[in-house]
Amino acid sequence: MLRVVFSLVTIGVVSVPAFGEQSCKPVVGHFEAGVLPPAECAGVLCTAGRVWGGLQGTYRFVMTSLQPSLAVPSIMFFTGDSVVTTRSGDLVLGTDTGSIDLGPNAGFASLITFNGGTGEQSGATGQIRLRGELDQAAGTTSGDYIGTLCTP
Helix, strand or coil: CHHHHHHHHHHHHHHCCCCCCCEEEEEEEEEEEEECCHHHCCCCEEEEEEEEECCCEEEEEEEEEEEECCCCCCEEEEEEEEEEEECCCCEEEEEEEEEEECCCCCEEEEEEEEEEECHHHCCCEEEEEEEEEEECCCCEEEEEEEEEEEEC
16 A cells, blocks of 8 residues: 555656746748848847747847858858847847858858847747848848747
């Protein structure tokens, strides 16, 4: 009998969620942005625009490094910082890594790894993958994202 009671108590303890456990949700959506003029950019390149879908609001990207791929002359690798401002005014902060093709069929792919935020997004984690097109003449980008956003 003692063994049965111990087993039930153990099952109950194991099945209770840990305090502070994060709640994760899938996020899928779209984005569009424009390249900011150098006077408004403290990085190699900056964009600002909007996101909608699972994440809704505005965002700003600051490219902090750009390196040639060496294998294909038109392809570059980049890193940067992304900030999404949600409709409620909370921030979701992330580190962006990816590649961009500056050739005639310009496009890019990147991974944003969330590493914090403010308000309800404080302690945000997760990742989204972006795939987009770049209109070099217009200085605009647009595309899709998919991933997971976790908050405490």
